[in-house]
Amino acid sequence: MEDLRAFASAFPRFCDRNAVRVPGRGALPSLEGARPFEMGAEHLAAFRVDAAKDPDTLPAMLKQGPEAVAFYVSFRLEPDRWGIYLRERGIKALQEEYHRILWRDLGKYADRDIGDVAERVEYSLVLDYLLTHARFHFLVDRTAAAWEKEGGSALYAPYQETWYVPPAKPVAQRPEDIGNLEEALANLDAFRTYINPSYGEGVALMVDGKLDPRNVDEWKAFFIGGRFAVEMANVFSRQPPGWKDFSRFLNRKTSVGSTNYVRIQYSYSPDLLERGQKELARRIAGGGTPSPDNPFKEASPEMPNVYLL
Structure with missing residues (x-):
């Protein structure tokens, strides 16, 4: 991954600490006590949280989305410790919520004690969600930085000011109608x-x-059959506008089985996704026509540094 630590010193006009925001949080939270989080497969498989859960996590997610647990700090704000920050006790709370959801459906199919395996599944699902979501914010930041260097004008902070708290609109029907499109994507x-x-x-x-x-x-x-996706769609839909508008990109198919069980399956619309990505690029560029036209269509970048709080 490219070294972005020098960006703030090389381009201070694009890195005003009073203007650049932390996605989903606004002001930069305290990073005191943060320690590097090892992303190796062996460490991830063994990762567990021993601390008690933060009971305020789930209510906070109704207002802040997953940023209540994991947030992205730009290289513009913290050149030497930029990356994704995970709140340990928040992870524990989310893991317990995933456990409740999974075992409501699957508990009756556990004919042996698989508590250790179940925990591994739950932590894996939680971390994959939090890290994938936060990595997208890095992609937005990196894209804006590349265009700023090329064009010489600040883009990231003005984009955040305009679109992170957009004016209220009727229920979003199209990708272009979504206020905080970055969180939806x-x-x-x-x-x-x-x-x-x-x-x-x-x-x-x-x-x-x-x-x-x-x-x-x-x-x-x-x-594989879609029941987990239905549960997660319900979880995501309880988040704030913007975050919950990810559903505008989905196709929802229902079918009735032989026992009158209604099966729901989700897929996403590539055409709507493309429109949403291009609209986000247009917003970052200040309404102009950026180049490349759709930087979000390419494969996701490497994972930034990750820290545990």
């Missing part, structure tokens, strides 16, 4: 991971060999 990035069949199969395989084969099939059906 960040949530969509995470949700697209959740509805990816390969991702669901990988999660379900964690219990393979741990349960009766018939129960393993139920776990696979939950993640």
